[in-house]
Amino acid sequence: MSRARLSLAERxxxxFGDFGYSLAYNMAGAFLLYYYTTVVGLPAAAVGTIFLVARLLDAVIDPLVGVAVDKTRSRWGRTRPYFLFTAVPYVAIFIATFSVPHWSEGAQLVYAFLTFKALGIIMSLGSIPYTALxxxxxxxxxxxxxxxxxxxIGTSVGVILGTAATMPLVGALGGGNEAHGFFAVTLLFGALSLVALAMLFRNCRERIADExxxxxxxxxxxxxxxxxxxxWAVCFGFCLLYFIRFGAMLGLTIFYAKDVVQKPWLIPVMLPMVSGGLLIxxxxxxxxxxxxxxxxxCVGAIALSLALLAAMAGLDHAADVQIGTLAVPPLLLPYFAFSIVTSVTITGIFSMAAATADYHQALFGVRHEGLLSSGISTSTKVGMALGSALGAFVLAWAGYQPDAVxxxxxxxxxxxxxxxxxxxLALQAAVVWLWPMDGTWRERLAPVMT
Structure with a gap:
């Protein structure tokens, strides 16, 4: 095995390549449901359907991108051309997604579907080569x-800006007009994404080739x-379940804080705790x-996460703790611990995704990083879509009315x-227990190698 030494600049x-791709995705995951239903005024059930259908189509698109990566040969390598040529279109579509025109409701739904789907396609063209890298x-x-x-770290910074900073920036840049505020924030975040993707293209090199x-x-x-x-199958399932949960909780946290706990100020507190957990x-x-x-x-982290989730549920009705002039719900402490512990598994997912190429080579003699990464990308986006759709369907099922909850x-x-x-979380634990690559996996796999 080669032991290529990676510089700090490469690492x-x-x-921060993840920051470049995930900033827009995190903002969309956290606030697109709110933007569509509250700012634009689209019906929640229709929005949930848009999320679901658009991302299910990725099951077809993402493998095609993965195949393209495996077939690509260029002077920049197999993955880096995608970073170079998709960065600007990705940012342009991101801005368009949060710029729904003042048309009829039907036309707005079509526009929302087309821009949301386009955002997913362009992200596939960048994020799949990124994972394959x-x-x-x-x-x-x-x-x-x-x-x-x-x-x-790149993910957590993307989540911090895409969740915690979004609404304060919308208020500051929009001057009381949320539609204008969202547009201004997408311009700012788009510029930051372009810088991060330029760094990824310039500093990261491919050192291990598929023969x-x-x-x-x-x-x-x-x-x-x-x-x-x-x-690959275990990584796919584990990643899918992680992002279904993450997408559902991310979208519903806004409504949980604003309407259930009835403390809107918790939105810019609870969402940053997710990003803070990722960073730690x-x-x-x-x-x-x-x-x-x-x-x-991962199983240990999930078991502890379930215990913390139970503590959060138990403290949901508990009396607030008075800190100065602020009444703070006691569930915030286990919520922050929950954010840290569950985030341990995302680092595991990144390492698992890379290891699937080694397992593939041991079985079949080829690595096919692009195709394998496309499957993981699909699980990420379909998971977020299912989670976001699930959040929208919960609101519809609950008969949620923004003005009279x-x-x-x-x-x-x-x-x-x-x-x-x-x-x-329980399903995640069951799936990851089937992970085959811990310990002396090569020796165990030897009898079935082709």
């Missing part, structure tokens, strides 16, 4: 965990091999997972907020 640039940069497991930690010739790539047999790759876990997850292995480390609606949102998260 940092790789990490990690196993091309190094094959050292410790280095990959470090890259995963840097990627978690299989691009011309020998056959799509259907390659996809069949991918589906028989147990490591970026430093603690690599040494933990290096010691425990992916399977045991009933007690029954508050109760339904509260129940869904905790029960959905708990059920999905």
């Amino acid at each position: 940092a640039s790789y990490g 990690m196993p091309m940069m190094t094959d050292d497991p410790a280095d990959r965990l470090r890259l995963g930690g840097w990627r978690s 299989a010739a691009a011309s020998a790539f056959r799509v259907l047999p390659a996809m069949g091999q991918m589906l028989r790759n147990r490591a 876990s970026a430093f603690i997850a690599p040494p933990i997972l290096a010691r425990t292995g992916i399977r045991k480390g 009933s007690e029954a609606a508050r109760s339904d949102i509260r129940s869904a907020y905790f029960l959905v998260a708990g059920g999905l």
Whole structure:
């Protein structure tokens, strides 16, 4: 195995590549439901359908992008051309997504679907090569965990800006007009994304090549091999469930804080705690997972997360703690701990995604990083879409009316907020327990290698 030594500039640039791609995605995940239903005034059930249908189409689009990456050969390598040529279109579509015109409701729904779908397509053209880049940069497991930690840092900064900073910036830049505020914020975030993606293109290089010739790539047999790759299947399922939960909680937290707890000031407190948890876990997850292995480390993190979620639910009705002039709900402490612990698993996902190429090569003699990464990208986007749609459908099921929220609606949102998260976490634990690559996996796999 090669031991390519990665510089700090490479590690940092790789990490902030995630920031470049995820900033727009995090803002959309956290506020597009709010923007569509409250700012534009579209019906929640229709918005949920847009989220669901648009992302399910990624199950077709993402593998095509993955195949293109595996076939690409250029003077910039296999992945870096995509960073170069998709950055500006990605930012332009992001701005258009939060710029719904004053048309009829039907025309607005069509516009929302087309721009949201276009945002997903352009993101696929960048994020799939980005994920494929990690196993091309190094094959050292410790280095990959470090890259995963840097990627978690990039993710957390993207979440901080995309969630915590969005509404204050909307207010500051919009002058009381939320539509104008969202437009201004997309211009600012788009510029930051362009800088991050330029760093990714300039500083990160591919050092490990797939020896299989691009011309020998056959799509259907390659996809069949991918589906028989147990490591890939576990990573896909684990990632899908993570982002369904993350998307649902991210979208519903706004309504949970504003309408259930009835403290709107909690929105810019609870959403940053998610990003703060990601940032802290970026430093603690690599040494933990290096010691425990992916399977045991992730299952332990999920078990602790479930305990913290139960504590949050138990403290939901507890009397506020008075801190100075501010009445603070006691559930905030376990909520922050929950954000840290669950975020340990995202570093595990990044490392798992890179390792699937090693498992694939051991089984089939080829790496196919692009195709394997496309599947993980699909699980991320479909998971977020299912989670966002689930949040929208919860609001519709609860009969949510922004101007007159009933007690029954508050109760339904509260129940869904905790029960959905708990059920999905339990499923994640069951899936990751099947991870095949801890310990002496090569020796165990030897009898079935082709």
